[in-house]
Amino acid sequence: MTPNKAATQQVSDNQTGYDLHVFVCTNRRENTTRPSCGNMNSEALRAQLKTWLSQRIKTDPTTAHLRVRVNSAGCLDYCEQGIAVAVYPMGEMHLQVNSPESVEDLKARIEAEVQRLIQLQSESK
Numbered sequence: 668m669t670p671n672k673a674a675t676q677q678v679s680d681n682q683t684g685y686d687l688h689v690f691v692c693t694n695r696r697e698n699t700t701r702p703s704c705g706n707m708n709s710e711a712l713r714a715q716l717k718t719w720l721s722q723r724i725k726t727d728p729t730t731a732h733l734r735v736r737v738n739s740a741g742c743l744d745y746c747e748q749g750i751a752v753a754v755y756p757m758g759e760m761h762l763q764v765n766s767p768e769s770v771e772d773l774k775a776r777i778e779a780e781v782q783r784l785i786q787l788q789s790e791s792k
């Protein structure tokens with residue numbers, strides 16, 4: 668059986684992944700004493716980061732080609748230190764992202780990675 672061309676292309680694209688991928692834990696627990704990021708308003712954080720990163724990338728011609736994504740994630744097992752956010756390709760776990768200052772710190776770290784990606788791409792031309 669030969670896979671159709673569209674399916675083959677999709678697999679190929681998925682293998683290359685994203686240039687920058689952010690996972691915000693939105694797990695919500697009920698009826699337990701263990702905290703959960705979803706109960707710390709992490710869905711609002713995910714939406715905020717998605718809007719910010721999308722605007723940041725699309726409005727700059729030097730970054731408009733970058734493939735970025737902000738996803739919801741299940742429990743990352745840092746519940747007591749939530750809101751937990753994982754960022755790739757850096758492989759960083761950001762914890763206690765639940766204050767304006769910590770959100771700005773996370774955005775600054777993401778922006779630093781965007782600048783690194785721009786630099787890498789300019790060096791490869």
Ligand code: FES
Pocket residue numbers: 692693694695702703704705741742743744745746747749751
């Ligand atoms: S609920 Fe978010 S890390 Fe466990």
